[in-house]
Amino acid sequence: MDTTLFLLTAVITITTVLLVIIGLQLVFVLREIRLTVKKIGVFVEDLENIESKKEIPAEKKQLIRKKHLALHSILDKIRILSPSLSLKTKKFFVKEK
Numbered sequence: 793m794d795t796t797l798f799l800l801t802a803v804i805t806i807t808t809v810l811l812v813i814i815g816l817q818l819v820f821v822l823r824e825i826r827l828t829v830k831k832i833g834v835f836v837e838d839l840e841n842i843e844s845k846k847e848i849p850a851e852k853k854q855l856i857r858k859k860h861l862a863l864h865s866i867l868d869k870i871r872i873l874s875p876s877l878s879l880k881t882k883k884f885f886v887k888e889k
Contacts, residue, residue: 828866832863832866835859835860835863838856838859839856
């Protein structure tokens, strides 16, 4: 009984520590996503303001291009990491021809 109690305590402790670490990592990822969404919102507002003025300085054009490329690279990374439709429809234990 003593060995069983020790093993059970060890397993519960290790599982708790791992869950705490995973929870912290999840919080950091969600915080990063929130900051990215805020940056995208600011970028869209800048585009709307510039489109309404029609006069764009050269410096502002370069900044817009950089932000545009950064936004597209972020969206491409999200698209790559998200599961595609072919993975959702895959059936297991079925031979593919």
